[in-house]
Amino acid sequence: MISLLSSTISIGSQVQLLFNSTKEVTNVRWFIKNKYWILMTELYNGAKISIETSAFNSTLTIRDSTRMWGGQYICNFIYKNLYWQVNYTVDFPLRSQDITNIPARASLMSNGFLGITLECCVWDDGQNYTVLWDPGAMSSVVLRGTWNLCYTLSITTVPAADTNFTCRFQGNVEQVAEAQISIVVIQAGDLYCPQDVFNPSWKETKAGYDAEILCPEGKSGTITRSCNLYGWWAFPYFKCQDIKVLSLLEQAKWLKGGLGMPATEIPLMIGTLKYYTMGRGQYVSTSWDVTAAIQALYTISLAAIENNIVIRVAIMSDFIAVCSQILEYEMPNLWYNIHYEDPAIGSKFTQSLENMLKVLEPQTKDLQIIAPNIELNVLVLESSTLASYSTLNVNPRVQMFFKSTALQELTQTGNLTMASLAINKLSKLLANNYGDSLKGSDHAIKDLILMNVFNINQDGIDVIFERASDSNKTKVDLSRCVLWDYNLFDGNGGWSAEECVTYNKDNLTVCSCSHQMSLSLVTFIPTAQEECRWKSLSLFSRSTSIASLTLSLIIYLVEWKFIVKTLISFCHQLSAVNIALCWLIADLCYLGSSCIMSTTPTPDLCIAAAFFKHLFYTAASFWMLFEGLFLFQQLVLGFLKLQKKALVVIMLAIGYLCPLIIALVTLSLYHPSGTYINADTCFLNVDNGAINTFSAPVLLISFMNIFVVIVGIWKLMKPSQSEKSEEGGEGSAKERLEESAEGSTIESAEESAKQRSEERAKERLEERSEESAEEQAKERMEERSEETIEGGDDKEDLIAIFKPLLILTTIFALTWVLQLAMSVMCGVQGFLDFISTLLNSFQRLHISHIHLSRSGRPYCGD
Incomplete structure (x- = not known):
């Protein structure tokens, strides 16, 4: 028979069952x-x-038990060549956190209510639950x-006021578990987010509260959405996981815990x-x-190494393919x-690869497995065929050097197997x-990382990693060799250079790392001199811009009543x-986002x-744009007169x-x-085209x-009507002086010509009187448009708009052309980035320069 040795059964406790036979x-x-x-x-x-x-x-004995371990335990045995079995049922008590409320909180309209169904859900562990609602009755x-x-x-x-509905679960265990669903009533006059x-x-959700719905079919979890205090919907927060992937993870945890046959289950799970x-x-x-x-992956690898499961090459190939695909996302x-979501996820990924390499079946010859982002090389080194180095088939080239004398000593007791992984995008x-050895500057991790595992534990082995530097690097001393230490940062892992020495020669970086660990992850970190230079330049330009803009705003406000x-x-x-x-x-906001990225970032702030x-x-x-449109209207459509209130409305509509x-x-x-967003920059995403909306x-x-600007240049260079009339007046006066010098005979001819011209003028006046009123009005409006440009103060005001618009529009357009060029011209990206940063800063500096250099006239920046 089976008896329970534990005094109580509770979540997280140790449960012991004893089968005893006489x-x-x-x-x-x-x-x-x-x-x-x-x-x-x-x-x-198992675990x-x-x-x-x-x-x-x-x-x-079941350690750290959960409700998933509840059920019927069966003990099979053989007695007198016959199979016998006895069983014992273990029920774990339900806890409040095991109950899922649907919805967790709901808002109901006091008017037009059509009804709502509340649900309390639990995992079906086979217990017969009795559920009571308060207020309410027994539920279906x-x-x-x-x-x-x-x-x-x-x-x-609809309840008369806000009400908490409680569902109480009573199962096979005497302990009672309960959960609450809050119902918020939206009264008349309350702010709320509409459906x-x-x-x-x-x-509909009351302002200041959250709404929650279930994830789509096939996904487990919830989607939460907040209604702010002003009655505006926030964007949903998704916490959804695929049910199949989540179920596989749970099976892996059970397998690691001791449920199932690892030798059979691990290949199936990897497949x-x-x-x-x-x-x-x-x-x-x-x-x-x-x-x-x-x-x-991590849980499967732990199950394999804890149970000493030998992993065949085909299974290892599938495991590497899965890891490579994850890096491809x-x-x-x-x-x-x-x-x-999980700060230690990188350490779990690398440890899963290390664990699987340790239990890879012994090889009698060299092995190579190549996936898009991972390459595995297994070298079998014999005392008669020792090589001084091996080369991985990656770009840039990677060579691993090791001391022949040390290998000869090791291979005297048998063959030495060395497994090397080159991992891209890790x-x-x-x-x-x-870690502390890398403090004080910024760093950038290279994509290619190496991992080595020996089939023996030997102290004092020096492994030298050699990797060609990038072809476009002008300096060879911008790399360091580091190890990934799983113990740093509270077990989340971090980079450390304490066990590595870096040598730089020509275009190569050589790493000599002494360690006693089976795993060494080596990458090359460029010193932050060059990157820090760009970052400092960018921050300096932004700081200068902020100071210039602040000064400009002060000048604007002070000179307003005078200008x-x-x-x-x-x-x-x-x-x-x-x-x-x-x-x-x-x-x-730019400086604020820089501070966000330099510290622990949060999605909401970014x-x-x-x-x-x-x-x-x-x-x-x-x-x-409004500046340009307003200038165009004054130059070309001056006869369209707008009231001040209408202009303010147009300005605010266009500007904000x-x-x-x-x-x-x-x-x-x-x-x-x-x-x-792109989390690295806290700005719009480039990959999916969101940046195009900017x-x-x-x-x-x-x-x-x-x-x-082109139209403005043409209009300002075009002679005005007054200038034409002045030129015509000067010409006629000159002719009269020349004619007065002639003799009397010419004067009589002039008098007769003058009489004829007067008669012709009268005829033209009669013809003009017969013209339509619309044509006359059109001529008057065109004349007024020209007069508007000719006016002294208004013309100066238009020129005050035109000059900065000409300069800053050119700079602004050139800045963005350079930004686009940087995305396609990688070879000169550094030079273009430098010019773009200077131009971007110059736009702001120009505002203050205009005001400090001009006396009394306003200007309108871009």
């Missing part, structure tokens, strides 16, 4: 059967299971999905994971899925989110954590203030910084409403899918203003 029995085996493992599954010694068997009894049972039981309560009338017309699942990551199905589509897949912000998975005399001066002075203000806020940078840099461009719409639409399109309007505005 007769001697043989072949004692333990099995479990529950809702998760429908068939009897054998238990083995959570230990089995001790003697002739008359057998003890099963609904089977949801495959593993869950959901108990429901239907509400048909989303694009996704009706988001119901399944290869199908999930490389098959046609979209099983791995979020950062949570990638995290679950890496955790499954380039979903937007994927690695940023993964590091945020730097994005390993956190940018640097603003006409409608034109009012418009361009107000535009200049808003351009400087937008640039100032955007530059402050998204907020990207949104405000997008909004205010775009707003500055749209205020430039249009950029706000663009920024909000961009956020709504890209943020739900996690593709809004660069396209800016470039279009620049080209439009260039057209306005």
Whole structure:
């Protein structure tokens, strides 16, 4: 029979079952059967299971138990050549955190309420639960999905006030577990977020509260969305994992714990994971899925090494293919989110590869496995065929040197096997954590990282790694050799140079690392001199811009009452203030995002910084657009007179409403899918085209203003009507002087000619009187347009707009042309980056320069 040795059964405690027999029995085996493992599954010694068997009894110990370990335990044995079995049922008590509320909180409209169903769901562990609602009655049972039981309560009338509904679970264990669902009533006059017309699942929610819905079919988890205090929906936060990938992870954890036969289950799990990551199905589509897949790899490798499972070459090839595919994923912000969800995920990934290399079946000849991002070389070194180095088939070339004398001593006792892995794109998975030996400067990890494992543990082995430097590097001393230390940063891992010495020769970097570890990860970190130079230049230019813009705003405000005399001066002075203000806020957000990236980043702060940078840099461009349109209107359409109030409305609509719409639409399109920002820059994503919502309007505005500048040059160089009349008057006066010098005979002819000209003038006046009123009005409006340009003060005001618009539009357009060129011309990117940074800074400095160098006249910056 089986008896319980533990005094109590609770989550996290140790559970012991004792099979005791008065007769001697043989072949004692333990099995479990529950809702998760429908068939009897054998238990083995593992991380959570230990089995001790003697002739008359057998003890099963379960450590750190969870509800998943509840069910029927079966002990099989042989007595007198017959199979016998006894069983014992273990039920774990339900806890409040084991209950899933659907929804966790709900808002109900006091008017027009159509009803709502509340659900409390638990994993179906086979217990018979009785569930009571307060307030309410006994609920009905609904089977949801495959593993869950959901108990429901239907509400048909709106509560008079906010109410907490409690569901209480009573199972086979006497302990009672309960959970609450909060119902918030939206009264008349309360602010609330309306139901989303694009996704009706988001119901009305009271301002200041969160709404929560389940992930789509096939995904496990919830999606949360906040309604801010002003009644505006925030963007959803997804925490969804593929059910199949999550189920595989749970199976791997059970296998590691001792449930199942590792030799049989590990190859099946690796094959399944290869199908999930490389098959046609979209099983791995979020950062949570990638995290679950890496955790499954890590758990499988631990199960293999703890149970001494020999991994065949075919299984190792599948394992490397899965790891290579994970490194190939380039979903937007994927690695940023993964590091945020699990800071130790990089160490788990590398340890899984190391563990599998340790249990790889012995090789009698050299082996090579090549995947897109991982190359495995296994060298079998015999005393008669020792080589001084080996070369990995990667670019740039990698050679590994080792001392022949040391190898000869090692191979005297047998062959020496050396397994080497060259891993590409691993730097994005390993956190940018640097130990004390690398403090004091910025670093950048190279993509290619080496891993070596020996089949013996030997102290004092010096392994020298040699790698050709990049061809476009001008200096050879910009690399260091480091090791990945799993113990740094509270077990999350970090880079350390304490056990490595770096040598630089010609275009090579040689690393000599002495260690006693089986794993050495070596990468090459360029010193931050060059990168720090660019970063310092960028920060200096932004700081200079902020100081210049602040000075400009002060000058604008002080000179306002002295400068603003006409409608034109009012418009361009107000535009200049808003351009400087937008640039100032955007530059402050830039510096703030730089601080965010230099510390531990959070997605919300990075998204907020990207949104405000997008909004205010775009707003500055749209205020430039208004400057150009206003100048065009004054030069070409001067007869269109606008009132001051109408101009202010147009200015605000162009300057702020249009950029706000663009920024909000961009956020709504890209943020739900996690593709809004690039976490490395805290700005719009380049890979999926989100950056185009910023660069396209800016470039279009620049080209439009260039057209306005060309029109302005043509109009200002064109002679006015007064200049033409003056030239005509001077010519006629000169002719009269010449004619007065002639004789009397000529005077009589002139008098007769004068009479004829007067008669012709009268005829022309009669013809003009017959012209239509519309043509006369059109002529008068054209004359007024010319007069507007000829006016002294207005003309000076227009020139005050035209000059900075000409200079800054050219600089602005040139800056963005260089930014585009940098994305396609990698060879001269450094030079273009330098010029672009200077021009970008010069735009702001020009504002202050104009005001400090001019006396009394306003200007309107871009």
